[in-house]
Amino acid sequence: MAEHVLVTGGAGFIGAHACKALKAAGYVPVAFDNLSTGWRDAVKFGPLHEGDLLDRASIDAAFATYRPVAVMHFAALSLVGESMRDPGKYWRENVTGAANLADAAVAAGCLNFVFSSTCATYGDQDGVLLNEETEQKPINAYGSSKLAIEQLLGDFEAAHGLRSVIFRYFNVAGSDPEAEVGEQHLPETHLIPLMLDAIAGKREALTIYGTDYNTPDGTCIRDYVHVSDLVDAHVKGLEWLKSGRESRVFCLGSGDGFSVREVVDASRAVTNREVPMIEGARRPGDATALVSGSRRAVEELGWAPQRSDMATMIADAWRWHQSAPYER
Ligand code: UDP
Numbered sequence: 001m002a003e004h005v006l007v008t009g010g011a012g013f014i015g016a017h018a019c020k021a022l023k024a025a026g027y028v029p030v031a032f033d034n035l036s037t038g039w040r041d042a043v044k045f046g047p048l049h050e051g052d053l054l055d056r057a058s059i060d061a062a063f064a065t066y067r068p069v070a071v072m073h074f075a076a077l078s079l080v081g082e083s084m085r086d087p088g089k090y091w092r093e094n095v096t097g098a099a100n101l102a103d104a105a106v107a108a109g110c111l112n113f114v115f116s117s118t119c120a121t122y123g124d125q126d127g128v129l130l131n132e133e134t135e136q137k138p139i140n141a142y143g144s145s146k147l148a149i150e151q152l153l154g155d156f157e158a159a160h161g162l163r164s165v166i167f168r169y170f171n172v173a174g175s176d177p178e179a180e181v182g183e184q185h186l187p188e189t190h191l192i193p194l195m196l197d198a199i200a201g202k203r204e205a206l207t208i209y210g211t212d213y214n215t216p217d218g219t220c221i222r223d224y225v226h227v228s229d230l231v232d233a234h235v236k237g238l239e240w241l242k243s244g245r246e247s248r249v250f251c252l253g254s255g256d257g258f259s260v261r262e263v264v265d266a267s268r269a270v271t272n273r274e275v276p277m278i279e280g281a282r283r284p285g286d287a288t289a290l291v292s293g294s295r296r297a298v299e300e301l302g303w304a305p306q307r308s309d310m311a312t313m314i315a316d317a318w319r320w321h322q323s324a325p326y327e328r
Contacts, residue, residue: 004028004066005238006110008053008101009074010046011038014116014172014227016181018072019045021231022238030066032059033075039326042181053097056104063108070112070238071105073098079189080120080140084285087141094145098152106160112241113153113164114234119223119253119290121147121168127214127221129293132168132249140285153247163247165237170223170253170292172230174313175320182320183227191263192224192314196321199273206275208260210282213289219260221289223253226313229305236301250301253292254308263310270314 005022009015010031015038019029023045031043034052049065051058053075062068076094077083083090098115105113120143121136128134138144156162173192175182183193191206198206211218233252240248258266264275297303307316 002026002028004030004068006030006032006062006066006068006071007074008032008071009038009076011035011040011042011048012074013183013185014230015072015074016042016044017176017227018074018231018234019043020176020181021228021235025235030062030068032062037185039184041326044180053100054093056100059101059104060107063104063110067108068110070114070241071101071110072114072234072238073101074116076116076146078142080142080285081189081283083140083142083145087144090141090145091148095148095152098149102152102156102162106156106162111160111162112238113162114237114241115149115153115164115166117146117150117166117168118143119168119170119251119292120287121150122287122290124287127289129291130251131292131294132251132296139287142285157247163241165241165247166249167233167237168249168251169230170225170251170290172227173224174226174228174307174316176228177307177316177319179320179323182323182325183317184325191260192267192317193321195264195267195275196271196318198276199267199271200321204276206264206277207280208277209280209286211279212282215259215289217259217261220286221257221259221291223255223257223291224263224308224310224313225252225254226305226307226316229308233297233301233303236303240301248300250297251292251294252297253294254305255292257289257291258310266310267314270311271318
């Protein structure tokens, strides 16, 4: 019988793509989601278990029903700006939620844990290329909450033998090239989908958050990685744990930095349309530049990104944007 994997946040952007990749790899992905930001329509590759990480009984019920071989933990609040305004919410939902999930996994004897962390745990490091050894000094509550969960997983390994693969993502972009699932948030706050909305006339203009950063064109630099490539690494991380290997941290980025203006230029080129935009103030909590300098996932996991060049990511996002977005 096919093995089950519990995918928290399986109705969200990255979780839904992970479910697709897990199914393709022969697993049954069980989407565990409270549908607060996820989409029922995005659960297409296995069952949906509606539950909440702040409700321990609902997590225990999922483990008892499906007996998963591993957990992939995506469910989290992930908005830098919101985390600066309401840090308590991030500590409660992200950190307490993860503690409940890890406790439930241990109680069920499910000791393989793949965790979705972030380059936001590094903070602002003056443009250095970031890797797994770089000191973590978050500058927003989102990053702090994810760093706390990384530490929590270390404590759970020492106490209970819970092994983990931690992925620190750079900026996840693009959508499933087959447009079965895609990037959609309500409200939308991410650069590329907001820009595509502006291009399509669904909102007035994109606001560039800050043009006075210490970068060549004054706008923030990020490293964008295609969601399909990202979730492929997760399947490899799962297999790493299942084969009995040690806990490990991997950065997942393309290694190329793009400024906000460069992303706008690439979108203009891919869609062949103008991008309505205005220049605005900095967004609190944003780092100047976040770019991966790591080769560890490539060298140790055999990760081979296929679609993480900017033009392909925007073309895939644009195809999804023009197809059939989810209904609430
Ligand atoms: N950004 C922007 N305007 C927007 C949204 C984002 O200029 O409306 C910038 C933001 O300051 C950051 C980059 O685009 O430098 C990526 O932001 P996003 O919110 O997509 O991802 P994050 O880096 O917060 O994970």
